[in-house]
Amino acid sequence: MEHLLLYIKKMHHFAGKKLTVNLIGMVVISFLEGIGIFLLIPVLGLIGVLDLHTDGIPFVADLVSPLKTIPDGMRLLVVLGGFILLIAGQAYLQRKQTHLNLDIQHGFIRYLRMEMYQGLLQAKWAFYLQRRRSDFYNIMTNELSRVSQGAYLAMRLMTTILFTAVQIGFALWLSAQLTIMVLICGLALAVYASRFIKRSKSIGDETSELAQHYMGGMTDHFNGMKDIKSNRSEAQHLTWFRALCGKMEYNLVHFGKTQATSQYIYKVASVIIITLFVYVSLEVFHVQAEKLMLIIIIFTRLWPKFSTLQSNWEQIAQTLPAFKNLADLQKDCELAKELEVHDNPADGDPVSMEQGIECRGITYRYNGSQSSYALKNINLSIPVNRMTAIVGKSGAGKSTLIDIIIGLIQPDEGEVLVDGRNLAGDDSFSLRRSVSYVSQDPFLFHASIRENLLIAAPEATEAQMWEALQFSASDEFVRNLPQGLDTILGDRGVRLSGGERQRIVLARAVLRKPGILILDEATSALDSENEAKIQGALDRLRGRMTIIVIAHRLSTIRSADQVVVLEKGEVIQRGGYQQLSADMKGTFSKLLHFQSDKVVP
Numbered sequence: 001m002e003h004l005l006l007y008i009k010k011m012h013h014f015a016g017k018k019l020t021v022n023l024i025g026m027v028v029i030s031f032l033e034g035i036g037i038f039l040l041i042p043v044l045g046l047i048g049v050l051d052l053h054t055d056g057i058p059f060v061a062d063l064v065s066p067l068k069t070i071p072d073g074m075r076l077l078v079v080l081g082g083f084i085l086l087i088a089g090q091a092y093l094q095r096k097q098t099h100l101n102l103d104i105q106h107g108f109i110r111y112l113r114m115e116m117y118q119g120l121l122q123a124k125w126a127f128y129l130q131r132r133r134s135d136f137y138n139i140m141t142n143e144l145s146r147v148s149q150g151a152y153l154a155m156r157l158m159t160t161i162l163f164t165a166v167q168i169g170f171a172l173w174l175s176a177q178l179t180i181m182v183l184i185c186g187l188a189l190a191v192y193a194s195r196f197i198k199r200s201k202s203i204g205d206e207t208s209e210l211a212q213h214y215m216g217g218m219t220d221h222f223n224g225m226k227d228i229k230s231n232r233s234e235a236q237h238l239t240w241f242r243a244l245c246g247k248m249e250y251n252l253v254h255f256g257k258t259q260a261t262s263q264y265i266y267k268v269a270s271v272i273i274i275t276l277f278v279y280v281s282l283e284v285f286h287v288q289a290e291k292l293m294l295i296i297i298i299f300t301r302l303w304p305k306f307s308t309l310q311s312n313w314e315q316i317a318q319t320l321p322a323f324k325n326l327a328d329l330q331k332d333c334e335l336a337k338e339l340e341v342h343d344n345p346a347d348g349d350p351v352s353m354e355q356g357i358e359c360r361g362i363t364y365r366y367n368g369s370q371s372s373y374a375l376k377n378i379n380l381s382i383p384v385n386r387m388t389a390i391v392g393k394s395g396a397g398k399s400t401l402i403d404i405i406i407g408l409i410q411p412d413e414g415e416v417l418v419d420g421r422n423l424a425g426d427d428s429f430s431l432r433r434s435v436s437y438v439s440q441d442p443f444l445f446h447a448s449i450r451e452n453l454l455i456a457a458p459e460a461t462e463a464q465m466w467e468a469l470q471f472s473a474s475d476e477f478v479r480n481l482p483q484g485l486d487t488i489l490g491d492r493g494v495r496l497s498g499g500e501r502q503r504i505v506l507a508r509a510v511l512r513k514p515g516i517l518i519l520d521e522a523t524s525a526l527d528s529e530n531e532a533k534i535q536g537a538l539d540r541l542r543g544r545m546t547i548i549v550i551a552h553r554l555s556t557i558r559s560a561d562q563v564v565v566l567e568k569g570e571v572i573q574r575g576g577y578q579q580l581s582a583d584m585k586g587t588f589s590k591l592l593h594f595q596s597d598k599v600v601p
């Protein structure tokens with residue numbers, strides 16, 4: 001509930017005056033509708049359908065007396081004309097209010113989407129390490145649309161409450177006793193029906209959980225479709241999917257049935273209450289027939305509103321878990337916030353490094369409760385404009401060290417100094433601005449090669465793009481593509497081979513003309529010929545930028561000025577390539593030995 005209120009407040013914050021105008025509009029519309037019904041009786045009397053005595057009914061009596069002064073032939077026309085004006089005016093206002101509602105509802109969703117996405121972009125990298133990607137997809141799609149639906153329902157609920165309140169006001173004016181009696185019955189019914197709201201909430205919890213599983217499963221399955229097909233495990237996945245779809249079907253049917261049951265109870269109860277009410281009015285209170293008729297007209301309009309209120313509450317209760325999930329994620333994003341992202345950032349200057357990077361006593365654990373360290377007391381210097389290679393077995397901590405150096409994650413102990421300065425907080429962004437990082441899992445957008453390159457360097461000219469492609473030994477194959485630079489790459493670049501993809505990402509990295517180029521297994525998928533070309537290109541870059549290379553294939557790092565060997569999160573060897581390969585007892589020469597058939601020292 002607190003989360004629903006939070007989002008209603010947000011809606012108020014977003015829509016401001018529009019929401020107030022909307023609420024006032026609702027009251028006016030309800031009021032006009034009330035008057036319209038109210039006028040029904042004199043109209044019926046005037047056209048002679050009923051022989052009615054309106055003298056005892058407040059307001060109607062006052063309205064009818066002046067009408068009696070109008071000549072007989074005109075009276076009906078005047079009353080009907082007034083009726084048309086009233087209803088048409090109300091319909092016009094209703095239309096305006098629908099427009100306003102649409103503006104508020106869809107605008108609010110855009111606002112929520114933007115707020116959530118911005119929050120996610122502003123969160124630090126460590127925040128992403130603890131979460132599944134599919135949970136973000138789920139929140140940004142399913143949960144956000146449930147929140148939108150819930151917020152819309154909350155607005156409709158407000159309309160219904162206002163409408164009902166105005167109608168109750170009319171009814172109280174006509175007969176306080178009868179209205180109070182009906183309200184007490186309605187209240188008793190609402191208390192009884194609160195069980196359906198609780199049930200809807202727990203169904204909503206299950207809906208959220210199932211949507212999360214669905215999105216998680218789909219993401220895994222489509223990412224792993226090649227494995228599924230090559231291992232012929234389609235049947236197992238189909239079984240899993242069938243079971244989940246069954247649960248989702250049951251969940252929705254269960255909710256639908258819960259709503260149908262509560263509506264059924266409302267209908268039966270309402271007919272009993274209205275019947276009782278008519279009986280008591282006539283037999284006990286001896287209410288005037290015309291007055292009773294008016295009240296009945298009002299209540300036959302009011303009752304459906306009561307059941308609509310119930311149904312709205314149930315639907316809102318069903319969406320409450322989505323409000324909680326969205327609010328929790330927003331709160332977590334806020335806690336993990338590392339920067340402000342705006343459409344047109346006033347970008348600071350990239351760091352221009354003169355001496356180099358120094359790691360002092362870096363220690364890091366991914367999970368504070370675990371005893372194993374990803375990095376332990378790392379002390380290391382990375383000289384400017386030189387090539388430093390980081391090698392070691394899988395899981396030794398190489399990528400973690402890079403993440404700490406560029407400030408994506410913060411060490412538990414120790415510090416990273418750039419030219420002797422600790423670039424913590426905002427300063428670490430200026431370091432990242434001067435870094436081009438090619439990860440193990442190179443990422444390309446579903447867009448043309450040109451667009452993929454320009455993402456890194458929007459100002460780059462065509463000639464600069466070709467130069468970068470030449471650097472990464474990809475100019476030839478790009479030239480041979482049907483649309484050259486304008487060839488659209490498939491989803492995540494799948495229409496390219498692994499090596500081609502790596503080369504485009506490498507071109508993108510150098511196009512930015514970074515001060516620090518980091519290659520994390522960036523040439524692992526290349527054949528020897530292309531790898532040699534890139535090695536040559538890297539050699540040419542030496543002295544112009546600081547290069548940090550992580551490589552399992554040691555042939556890639558032959559020209560490194562410094563080699564750092566990591567093992568189980570610790571630096572166990574450090575020195576020049578030749579120096580370490582000559583140390584026959586050291587780990588590096590053993591690693592070299594294993595790859596000796598590929599390496600020419």
Ligand SMILES: Nc1ncnc2c1ncn2[C@@H]1O[C@H](COP(=O)(O)OP(=O)(O)OP(=O)(O)O)[C@@H](O)[C@H]1O
Nearest residue numbers: 129366367374392393394395396397398399400401
């Ligand atoms: N997101 C994470 N959450 C928990 N532990 C992690 C995470 N990422 C890495 N680790 C652990 O930290 C240790 C170092 O991992 P890291 O990825 O830095 O190794 P690496 O040397 O780069 O390995 P590889 O050569 O296989 O990429 C490993 O034990 C790994 O299991």
